[in-house]
Amino acid sequence: QVQLVESGGGLVQAGGSLRLSCAASGRTFSSYAMGWFRQAPGKEREFVATISWSGSITYYADAVKGRFTISRDNAKNTLYLQMNSLKPEDTAVYYCAAKQGATALSVSLYNYWGQGTQVTVSS
DSSP: OOEEEEEEEEEEEEOEEEEEEEEEOSTTGGGEEEEEEETTTTSSSEEEEEOTTTSOOEETTTTTTTTEEEETTTTTEEEEEEOOOOOOGGOEEEEEEEESSOOOOOOGGOOOOOEEEEEEEEO
């Protein structure tokens, strides 16, 4: 089992950058595929990015490709999301999530979730 805590959200102007972190508890962090998801008001939670347990495989949603970078440090039990060139439409609560096995894009395939961190991008 793994517990997840996100941090790094905040208010930023369009074109700015933020780096989200997700600290994981437990000694088996390196065995989990990890993902970032987001949920805007009135919308369903959606996939943002995912990374394999080793960090060698990553996938991104088309909306963030080229602007966001997912990474992980297994020695620190931490997942990251570097967000550049932020747009107002990136405003949402961002969640990190974990699953055993391969990476996945579907919300329903992730077993463990953090509480979320708010990202607000002003125009």
